[in-house]
Amino acid sequence: MKHAKLLPLALTALMATSLAGCGGDSGGGEGSLSGASYVVGAKDFSEQDILANMTAMLLEKNGADAEAKRITGSVNTRTALESGDLDMYWEYTGTAWITYLKETKPIGDPEEQFDAVKKADAEKNDIAWLDHAEFNNTYALAVRSEYADEKGLATLSDLAALAASDPGEATICVESEFAARDDGLSGLLDAYGMDVPDDQVKTLDTGVIYTETDKGDTCNFGEVFATDGRIANLDLTVLEDDKKFFPVYQGAPTMKQATLDEHPEIADILAPLTAKLDTETMQKLNAEVDVDGLDAEDVAQKWLEDEGLL
Amino acid sequence: MSLDALDTAYEVRPAERWSRRALLNHLMTPALLVGVVLGLYGWVQAQDLDSIETRVLNRPAIIDATLQHLQLTAIASVLVILIAIPLGILLTRRGMQWLTPFALGLANIGQAAPALGVLVILAMLFSVGERIAIAALVVSAVLPVLRNTIVGIQQVDRNLVEAARGMGLTPGQVLRKIEIPLAVPVMLAGLRTTIIICVGVATVATFINAGGLGDIIVAGIKTVRTPILVTGAVLTAVIAFSLDWLAGMLENFLRPHGL
Numbered sequence: 410m411k412h413a414k415l416l417p418l419a420l421t422a423l424m425a426t427s428l429a430g431c432g433g434d435s436g437g438g439e440g441s442l443s444g445a446s447y448v449v450g451a452k453d454f455s456e457q458d459i460l461a462n463m464t465a466m467l468l469e470k471n472g473a474d475a476e477a478k479r480i481t482g483s484v485n486t487r488t489a490l491e492s493g494d495l496d497m498y499w500e501y502t503g504t505a506w507i508t509y510l511k512e513t514k515p516i517g518d519p520e521e522q523f524d525a526v527k528k529a530d531a532e533k534n535d536i537a538w539l540d541h542a543e544f545n546n547t548y549a550l551a552v553r554s555e556y557a558d559e560k561g562l563a564t565l566s567d568l569a570a571l572a573a574s575d576p577g578e579a580t581i582c583v584e585s586e587f588a589a590r591d592d593g594l595s596g597l598l599d600a601y602g603m604d605v606p607d608d609q610v611k612t613l614d615t616g617v618i619y620t621e622t623d624k625g626d627t628c629n630f631g632e633v634f635a636t637d638g639r640i641a642n643l644d645l646t647v648l649e650d651d652k653k654f655f656p657v658y659q660g661a662p663t664m665k666q667a668t669l670d671e672h673p674e675i676a677d678i679l680a681p682l683t684a685k686l687d688t689e690t691m692q693k694l695n696a697e698v699d700v701d702g703l704d705a706e707d708v709a710q711k712w713l714e715d716e717g718l719l
Numbered sequence: 720m721s722l723d724a725l726d727t728a729y730e731v732r733p734a735e736r737w738s739r740r741a742l743l744n745h746l747m748t749p750a751l752l753v754g755v756v757l758g759l760y761g762w763v764q765a766q767d768l769d770s771i772e773t774r775v776l777n778r779p780a781i782i783d784a785t786l787q788h789l790q791l792t793a794i795a796s797v798l799v800i801l802i803a804i805p806l807g808i809l810l811t812r813r814g815m816q817w818l819t820p821f822a823l824g825l826a827n828i829g830q831a832a833p834a835l836g837v838l839v840i841l842a843m844l845f846s847v848g849e850r851i852a853i854a855a856l857v858v859s860a861v862l863p864v865l866r867n868t869i870v871g872i873q874q875v876d877r878n879l880v881e882a883a884r885g886m887g888l889t890p891g892q893v894l895r896k897i898e899i900p901l902a903v904p905v906m907l908a909g910l911r912t913t914i915i916i917c918v919g920v921a922t923v924a925t926f927i928n929a930g931g932l933g934d935i936i937v938a939g940i941k942t943v944r945t946p947i948l949v950t951g952a953v954l955t956a957v958i959a960f961s962l963d964w965l966a967g968m969l970e971n972f973l974r975p976h977g978l
Contacts, residue, residue, distance in 0.1 A: 484943050508943050513770045585925055585934050586941035589775050612934055614926035617842055627847050627928065 440472025441674050447475040450498030452486050455698040456546065456636060456691060458705035460499040463682055463713055464662060470719060471678050477706070483508065490663065491534070497664035497675075500538075501546055502526045503592065503656040505663075509534070513591040515656030519545070522657055530663070537669045539676050541661035542686035546636040548587065548655050550597075551645040553625050564651040568630065569601040580609045582618045582628040592656045594632075600654040619643060636688055638696025660686070681718055745971075748964040752957050759953050766946050775938050775947045785954055787930035791849065791921040792962065795856035796914050803861050803913075804906065807868025808894065819869060826862035834859045834920040842927045852921070852929035860916040867909025871902030900975045907970040911963055918959040922951075932958075 447468050451461035461477035468475040478495065480486040487509055489495045502519075505526050506512050510533065516522040527538040552562060560571060560578075572579035587593040588610065598605060611628050613621060622631030623643040633640055633647065635658075640647060662679055669675060697708045713719040763776060803826075810819045829837075838855040845851055875898050883893045925933030932955045939948030 482940075484940070507771075511769070582928075584941070585938040588934075589771050589938040589942050589944075589947070591770050591774075595774060611847070611928040612925055612930070613847060613928050614839065617839060617847065617927060620843060621847060 440470065442468060442471045442473035442672055442678075445473045445672055447473055447496040447668075448494070449475060449477050450486050450489055450495035451477055451479045452483055452498075453479060453481045455638070455705055456695050457499060459694050459698065459709050460660065460686075462706045462709035464497070464499070464679060466710060466713055466719060467678055467682055468675070471674075490536070490665070493665075496668050497662055499660045500663045501658040501660050502541065503547065503658040505530060506656070507590060507592065515592045517653060517656075519657040519659060523659060523661070531666065535666045536663055537666045539662045539664075539669075539679055540683050541659040542683045544636055544660060544686050544688045544691040546634050546658045546660065546688075546691070547650075548593070548658075549633050549635050549647045549650065550581070550630050551622055551633040551640055551647045552630050553623055554644045554646045556625060556629060557646040557648075562646070562648060564649040565597070565601055565654070566651050568648055569603045572603045572605060576604075576606070577609075578629060579603070579605050580611065580628040580630065581605060582611045582613050582621050582631040584615055584618070584632060585612050587632045588612060592654075597654055600652055619645075636691040636695055638692055638694075638699040641692060642696055642700040682713075685716055685718075745964075745968065748960065752960055752964075755953065756957055759950060763946055763950060768946060769944075771942050772944050772946050775935060775944075776950060781935065781950065781954070784930060784932050784934050784951075785958070787924075788918070788921050788932045788955070788958060791852060791856060791924055791929065791931055792914065792917040792958070795853050795860060795917045795921070796910070798853065798857050799861050799864050799913050799917075800910065802857070803864035803909075804868050807865050807906075808872065808899075810869055811872040811898075812890075823862075823866060823869070826865050829858040830860070830862040830916075832858075835923045835926065838923055838927055847927040847929075849924075849929045851927055852924035852931075856917050856920055856924075859920045860913045863909040863912035863916070864906065865909075867905045867912075868902065871905030871909075872898050874905065875901045903973050903975065904970060907966060907973065911966045911970075914962045914966055915959050918955060918962060922955060 445468075447465070449461045449465045449468070451457035458477070458479065461479075465475040465477045480489055480495070480498075483500075483504055486495070486498055487500070490498060502522050503515060506515060506522065506529075510526065510529050516525055523538070523541050530536040530538060550565060550568065552568075557563070560567075562568060562571065568579065581594070583594055588595075590596075594610065597603075609628075611621075613627075615634075618631040619633065619637070619639045620643075621627040622629075622633070622645060630648075631645075633645065635647065639645075661683070662675075664675075694708055694712060697703045698705050710719065766772070768776065806822065809815055810822055834855060837858055838852065841851045841855055879897055879901075880893055883897050884890075888896065921931050922933035922936055924931045925937050932951045935947060935951030936955070939945070939951055
């Protein structure tokens with residue numbers, strides 16, 4: 410999923426930039442990866458920082474010299490991987506499908522979507538995808554909980570009913586990307602048979618959408634990401650995608666095929682981590698960084714220790 | 720020498736100002752810009768657009784975004800003129816000069832602060848929309864006009880001012896008849912800079928629901944669709960050049976004769 414998360418608070422922003430310089434401890438140790446060195450990329454939002462740090466720590470545990478490095482924007486991160494500035498990073502199936510493989514129609518079934526991405530990326534670009542985690546950082550529409558209770562909203566079909574009965578209430582905050590994509594607003598409105606006038610669709614930056622959706626002045630509904638920690642923190646209700654319109658954005662480590670061929674055991678080293686990451690876990694970890702203001706590296710390390718992976 | 724003699728500063732001799740060569744020079748820019756827009760249109764038409772590109776690159780949406788962009792820039796530029804020129808004049812008056820460093824310092828901060836940060840902080844504090852975007856534009860772009868108004872008036876030959884005072888002109892008359900006319904070229908140079916900053920910064924208005932060409936540019940960046948990105952970027956550049964050309968014409972028109 411590609412977007413720059415603009416954290417509104419200067420404090421958080423400062424914290425985030427300080428992360429950019431964080432790496433793992435230098436010097437490889439004992440293990441099958443001894444002598445290898447890896448730069449693990451992260452796009453510029455907390456979930457990616459956490460994933461990159463976890464990955465780097467596990468590689469270090471196995472003797473490699475690894476560090477996490479923050480890059481701005483999905484496209485730049487992907488370009489950095491292709492040019493060799495990065496050795497690996499976590500990508501999402503939906504993002505790769507739409508953005509790099511230039512497809513416009515997502516595949517409904519998560520496993521089929523993953524297989525299609527893996528196959529196409531290997532053939533076209535020589536990029537290898539390891540197994541994907543369970544978490545799904547998909548798009549969703551959220552609404553402040555008190556409003557959802559008042560209007561009895563639980564699913565996107567409920568929103569469609571509201572838009573039909575009381576058109577003025579269906580005000581939606583989105584990013585310009587969401588407005589452009591096939592798996593975004595226009596597809597959503599078609600799938601649910603909704604008709605929302607243009608002046609009720611507001612274009613905002615990601616970080617601002619959460620706060621505005623919480624306030625409810627600019628819009629009642631906001632486009633959010635399912636694993637974002639701010640959903641729970643701001644007490645937003647995510648409307649269930651009952652017609653299964655949104656594609657799946659499962660995360661998986663990606664790297665050049667050559668990197669994997671050199672040390673195929675990377676797949677086995679990362680498999681236990683991948684197996685444990687579901688949507689709720691990701692939400693909890695993201696909230697620790699985005700809401701509680703902890704350092705992504707510390708959050709990653711503590712969780713790995715608690716789970717017995719370090 | 721009567722006061723009327725001073726008025727010749729405003730007399731325009733068309734032959735000198737609009738010689739054939741100057742006229743050709745002035746018409747070159749719009750002709751080029753029209754060519755660029757037509758070229759862009761042809762290039763986009765020739766592309767094989769996918770559904771994402773078709774969705775963003777439709778004529779009403781592009782025209783809408785362009786007009787919004789112009790509107791943001793125009794309102795912000797007018798506000799900057801209304802704020803910065805009187806303030807600049809005030810700061811050059813006797814007894815006020817000690818305030819100049821503070822005012823320029825504030826304006827400097829406005830220009831140095833990242834526009835996107837100013838925009839989002841204002842949005843967090845107040846709300847979102849066009850007004851906040853314009854406020855952020857003014858904060859980002861007020862410095863050139865303010866600085867050039869002050870510099871423009873300060874660089875007027877002191878001997879001239881003294882002579883005018885000696886002839887019995889009131890300070891107000893000196894300002895109107897000597898200082899401002901002679902400072903106009905410098906002030907307008909500042910205005911041109913301000914307009915260009917506004918056009919650039921207005922691209923981030925998209926982040927707070929204020930529209931503009933940023934909608935198109937950001938959609939192009941995020942979806943990695945070159946035709947979308949190029950369209951937004953080229954149109955932004957065309958707007959910047961067009962407004963700069965207009966300001967240049969204005970400068971030509973207002974410049975006192977003989978400078």
